[in-house]
Amino acid sequence: MSIAAKANALWEYANPRKFLATSERVLPFFWVASIACIVVGLVWGFFFTPDDYKQGSTVKIIYLHVPTALMAINCWLMMLVTSLVWLVRRHHVSALAARAAAPIGIVMTLIALVTGAIWGQPMWGTWWEWDPRLTSFLILFLFYLGYVALWEAIEDPDTAADLTSVLCLVGSVFALLSRYAVNFWNQGLHQGASVMRAGAITGTDTEEKVSNVFFYPLMICIIGFVLLFIALVLYRTGTEIRARRIKALLARERVGG
Amino acid sequence: MIPDLGKYSDTVLSSYVASIVLLVALIVFSVLRGRKVRAEMEKVEQRMMRNG
């Protein structure tokens, strides 16, 4: 083996090791902090905030709906960045992190959709409304499904990483395009109807009216979900690295034995 | 113990239950798979050590 190849192999090898060691050290902190934040935020929001004068107690759903919706989008952004890093730097941990993040994104999108539907039932009188925001999230959900399915379908890990990365890049562009298309499409159908609702979904209107009461627990929940996302990504990336190593070891065993 | 949620109690409670179930399922599945993979890796590594 030439020196260059050896150095390359070392680089490839050492980095996942370092990642595992570092993540092992910081993971307990993230687990504890995230769960503490979520519990505090949810308990505060659920038990100690007043009802909104217009929406009644349903305003409490905001503590789940908004953080998960935020994470659903941020998760895709993170996958976009790690995919780019993989394509440019060929950093294995990066590709595996994107793979590890996708199921988290699916669950976050699902929670945002489910809580949105349950919330929409009493507020709008219907479980599902083809509101631009809801529709975009549904499309985002489909993108996540396709991404995960492609990872699962391809045998060779490097090919899978390459193909899913390209899909993530192209998908991002089309997801953004869909967002605008959907906006346009629904306004074309019934004008103005969604303007009133947009505030209700993002919580901007509640913030303006009774800011602090709802705002602080919401902030704590958002921080908690961000920390939980980091913890889950670190943990699941570790799992992916180990699974990858098992595969490599078994392959070497077959060749050697 | 549960605060008065008025007429929307079903709505609020069901969304909390659904979200927490989904979150816990995600965490449990991640941890279970992580444990399994870690144990398997140690097994394979030890076998490799023994065989040289």
Add this chain to the structure above:
Amino acid sequence: MIALLLRDLKLAFRAGGGFGLGLAFFLIVTVMVPFAVGPQSSLLSTIAPGVLWLGALLACLLSLDRLLALDWEDGSLDLLATAPLPLEAAVSIKALAHWLTTGLPLVLAAPFLGVLLNLPVPGFFWLVMSLLIGTPAMSVIGTFGAALTVGLKRGGLLLSLLVLPLYVPTLIFGAEVARRGATGMETQTPLLMLAGITAATIALLPFASAAVLRINLR
């Protein structure tokens, strides 16, 4: 390049697959719709533009997995990759051949199927116009999806799952043009957006398709 195009066209006609099958599917979907929603002509004419667009889209989707699979199996994709012709151009030609054999017949068949669904008279022009502008984008996007899944044994279903979300913007704007045209509203904005999407996908997506194909051929 022209030789490649002619070869693809010839193959498509001889195999008989993509060419007739897409059209037959389009026809059958359109015929089934009144059975599903009822024969009221007012209802049918309301949903006609959307149904025709969706039918064309699904017919296009159906023919995608044959787009590269045959060339993959007999190894001519490897030849194309090593040929002096850049792979980006080869992929574009493939998409063009797909459009000529699938997209264009769908466009031409759409007005006749529109009659079945009681499409309002001003809608015919806009339906054909929107499909004419929209279907090339569907072929190009489909080529990207086919390139992604070309190495997989059972890629067909996965291909649909990957490509359908990518079709969303085209479908929204295309169907919007047809719908507005049918009800006599102005169609300029969605038409421009549709044309923009088509132009951008034709210009940019072949690079992604070629990159993906190179990875798969590695």
